Amino acid sequence: MTEKSPKIIYTLTDEAPALATCSLLPIVRTFTAAAEISVETSDISVAARVLAAFPENLTEEQRVTDTLAELGELTKDPSANIIKLPNISASIPQLKACIKELQSQGYDIPNFVDEPKTDEEKQIRERYGKLLGSAVNPVLRQGNSDRRAPPAVKAFARKFPHSMGAWSKASRSHADYMRKGDFYSSEKSTTMADDTDVRIEFVGKDGQVQVKKELHLEKGEVLDGMYMSAKALRDFFEETLNDCKDSGVMWSLHVKATMMKVSHPIVFGHAVTVYYKDLFEKHGELFKELGVNPNNGLNSVYENIKNLPHSKQEEIEEDIHACYAGRPEMAMVDSVKGITNLHIPSDVIVDASMPAMIRNSGQMWGQDGKSKDTKAVMPESTYARIYQEMINFCKTEGAFDPTTMGTVPNVGLMAMKAEEYGSHDKTFEVQADGIMRIVNAADGSVIMQHEVEKGDIWRACQTKDAAIRDWVKLAVTRSRQSDTPAIFWLDKERAHDAELRKKVELYLKDHDTEGLDIRINSYIPAIRRTMERLIRGQDTISVTGNVLRDYLTDLFPIMELGTSAKMLSVVPMLAGGGMYETGAGGSAPKHVQQVLQENHLRWDSLGEFLAIAVSLDELGMKENLPKARILGHALDRATETLLENNKSPSRRTGELDNRGSHFYLAMYWAQELAAQDEDPELKARFASLAKALTENQDKILAELSEVQGKPADIGGYYHPDAAKAVAVMCPSKTLNEILAEFR
């Protein structure tokens, strides 16, 4: 209980979600007011962040506070309750467009400078630099991750299951991975006994020492080092290709070149130069001159030969085609356009592509557009094994059945930048034969070392003790709150996990685990037990590091729900507060366009409904506000009804859109509150709202419908006019009046 009045921070962001907020927020506030909860907004849009970066350029009226910084501060407040909507991770073109729009609105902010020269320019560039890319999540994600399928979504999937390809017991599909020479085989791990400064060094054959990186490690921090042998990797690729050629199954590569942005593009590049070995052997010198980079895919060849004489281009293209004769059929990203798996490294991302393959009867698409049994090549054995286990499971038990299967929530180790991927600034492609080592800076003693060869990929990871401690606590809490067994996925034979196992065993003792089923299992027993329970309709919490967080929160949701976008993502922050993230951004720019041209917003606020419900529930628990919990639970049930009655927005103008969907939500929510008996006051209060909304249903829907089909003006894209946006997003006079009257 706190002296402050209970409040929820609702972030204002960009594009479609921001527009949807204009419509949704009045409804939400109408409901929360009944529990005396205020919903405050915090503008973290790109525009707001740009304005906050240049206060001295603005008039007093124009000036805004640095809300992101404030929110960052708020994450340290135990009572923080933040609903985070998708925002723009601005690219340079987006940032420039935003600046231009703000300038046109009379904000005297400087232009973006591509190549700053003067000190002033450099300072400007630096300020803008901080706004680029993923600038929000690092500030707000101050905790581990708690992801789950909300009951409403799960119920919907059970009733209206997505398609699921049947599995043949005779399927030839499988996952293939390195048995030696990969990160798993070489991983070393240690826990620091004290605060320690270390150096990552390369020692050449000549004894020359090259410092690659200096790090400060805390007492209790886990430090890993590992490498992947380029030679072993190339041999592995060759073997998988030959095996496919022999057995006749299709070949497919699955890496994560986006997230593991240093190591996996290199892995991808090796796949390209092995598959097209003859091509690269023949034209290697020329390609080097042209700047072909196989790490960017075969596409890099096509891109870089464009300016060659036509006959040379033709020769190379023929040589590319000649490669296919000696190689097995390759899975296609787009068989119509002839885009293979090796064209672009970001096209096939393991966490999405493997579930898609499993959902598609274990098959991928061949050159002829037909679905075929496939060898899914995933060099890293650390994680690839779970896919092979699931494939074997589907061969034995058949495809998962969304109508009966349980669910697999995840508790992911993420706080304090806990690493498992091998962070990018600690990943190196080895330039010569020698030794990669980590030494104690104080005395030069070697903490760990690996003998490496030129081309090998070496990397280190750090994981802070406090993050692990909180992760264990979160797992116990989730297991207790949902009365669900939890499994820590920690591989007995993996160095990093062995260190974590020790800590988990220790920290579990800090908690009351009486009556809970919490286990520590290696990955294979973990996924097997999870799947055995899953097909019996039982739920199991997976408690994992961040790689398996990423993989599993796609894998299981795609089986269970057909998509991972409907997952609820909570970040219970280390300081005690909570952040509730709503679904992925998706194609938001297209959404806005449709509003401007046809006044129809297709944005689905499902993620917001779910986040608000859990935000209310947790606020209620923390602040001892039973009314808040009742509101939250009623909202969940309302969302379930909404899904069941198919009142989600349509993509087509003229049909129900975001605003209409919000109306239904409000009506169902009020009806649920009127129907409950836990709180007579809420019951009575919302009975009248339910009545008003139900009785005026046709009228309101007509009002919402009639605005569609004409252009709409919101006075800006990055920085719309607030009043105009509200006018567009709240066009039903009847609804507005009912809500106003009720508040």
Added chain:
Amino acid sequence: MTEKSPKIIYTLTDEAPALATCSLLPIVRTFTAAAEISVETSDISVAARVLAAFPENLTEEQRVTDTLAELGELTKDPSANIIKLPNISASIPQLKACIKELQSQGYDIPNFVDEPKTDEEKQIRERYGKLLGSAVNPVLRQGNSDRRAPPAVKAFARKFPHSMGAWSKASRSHADYMRKGDFYSSEKSTTMADDTDVRIEFVGKDGQVQVKKELHLEKGEVLDGMYMSAKALRDFFEETLNDCKDSGVMWSLHVKATMMKVSHPIVFGHAVTVYYKDLFEKHGELFKELGVNPNNGLNSVYENIKNLPHSKQEEIEEDIHACYAGRPEMAMVDSVKGITNLHIPSDVIVDASMPAMIRNSGQMWGQDGKSKDTKAVMPESTYARIYQEMINFCKTEGAFDPTTMGTVPNVGLMAMKAEEYGSHDKTFEVQADGIMRIVNAADGSVIMQHEVEKGDIWRACQTKDAAIRDWVKLAVTRSRQSDTPAIFWLDKERAHDAELRKKVELYLKDHDTEGLDIRINSYIPAIRRTMERLIRGQDTISVTGNVLRDYLTDLFPIMELGTSAKMLSVVPMLAGGGMYETGAGGSAPKHVQQVLQENHLRWDSLGEFLAIAVSLDELGMKENLPKARILGHALDRATETLLENNKSPSRRTGELDNRGSHFYLAMYWAQELAAQDEDPELKARFASLAKALTENQDKILAELSEVQGKPADIGGYYHPDAAKAVAVMCPSKTLNEILAEFR
């Protein structure tokens, strides 16, 4: 410690093993005499048992005691130490031949009467009846079973691995089993609170009650009832056939019609009438008239149509062939002779056929004699799942590697006729729709019941509490003595196993399990963990009921050793004594023939060597005789040397035979004792023997060799002349003298 002088009972049996004993026993006695252990013989040959059955027909000199009965008594003696060699399980023709031979030797015993009429004949028939079939094992197997690969054998397999077919990751082979309607799904189980008389009854739709069986159950006894739905079984077969037709993999049926001699022939029969559905539909009436029984395989059709007019036979044969067009390819037992999997029910026995398939890259043989991916159809899901798990494991990890893999000993629940198969006298093919139930005879209350349909197979099983208690003790003992983790394979979801789990958990508390790794796992986690350990060179004891005892002591040995014949089989008897069984009989009649014609005995006494070694070791432990243990350990090492030096008998006359192999064993054994330092007395004593044998090696081998190639006379087949047999089997004067001198 006992007051009686320590002794080992060595059984005299029949055919080749009995001949080998003539040669081996003098050697063994020479060694055991050094530890003052006597080796006494006990004649349980068919001939001895026939003579013992008719004392009143014999002269005083001819009379023999009933040694089998005596041995049966001895099993109740805690100090019993019995080495049991393979004996003849006499069929009627064998018994008749034996009688004839004995009569010709002057024994006035009566003829066998096929159809006895007079009381006297009936009495004779009854006495002979007791000698037929498996008459010895039920008397002697008074305990649970302890089977393991002896170190010498394991070491040999690691050094000289048997062939092992590689597995393709893209293999389409798999096991398929019923998902509903089988014994597993319907099993019910209960533990008797008190001694209880029960009745197994069938209640018809008309309410008529038919008593099928009356049983007495002891307090603590586990009683199971279960049934397999004929309809579900037939649907299952049809589905598997269609699935094979669609996917193109070969179809193969794997049952255990020999051992489960009531239920599995019926299952087999359904497979026949489903596969050849069109045939049986068309000719059903005729087949019935002819006495065709599909439970005896398609062969029964061929046998019974022999006397039909030629044209009718041809029509039926054409109809048989027409069936193949609509069905998938079937695995062949003998592709040259056109014998399919469905010809004869005893041709494909799951415990041997599945390991053979797995060893053969997961493939079986097609009609064209080619090895192909196969669907192994095993209706009973209870056990079939372990094969699917191993198949998936091999697809993922590749074939097992005999040079590095660990070993899987077995502790099997077998004592007091512990049942799991559904014993034959409690298995019924249901004759009409109704209810099968087990009722308490005292008050008629229903203990369990199943609604069944005509054709369903219902069965019950009993397992005595004392047997389970001893089984748990044996598992702990084996785990302790071999310092090896043990897993009780008890399926959480299976009714019978759930009862056993409770008992095992309870009885484990009676033992000191400190420091031991003893777990109770469902079959899938059990076999998975076992296999994960196996490929890492680690050993795991499987502790199972008798079905999995049978299955696993073929499955793992065939992977590890290439055969299950080299397994050591110990029966630690409930009363405390031990029985040591030597390998399977095999083709013993052929062996004797070769002796008679060419004086070459190809019999391999490896099983005897291993059994004697463990018999000595356990005698030493129980009676506190360190010398006995040293003898046993030395014998194991000698056996290892013998295997490594390839001094096992050859099949070919002129090469080393059984006698020569025994000589090498004696020499190596003496050398090992001379080399050890634990017991100086034994060291000194055997140094001289080792010297004598080593120095006379060439001479002895020459003497043994020169008798070969000519006919030999042993004065009988079932009842040879003892002196003649010894003369034939101990032809080396030099060896005989050395042994005699030394004793």
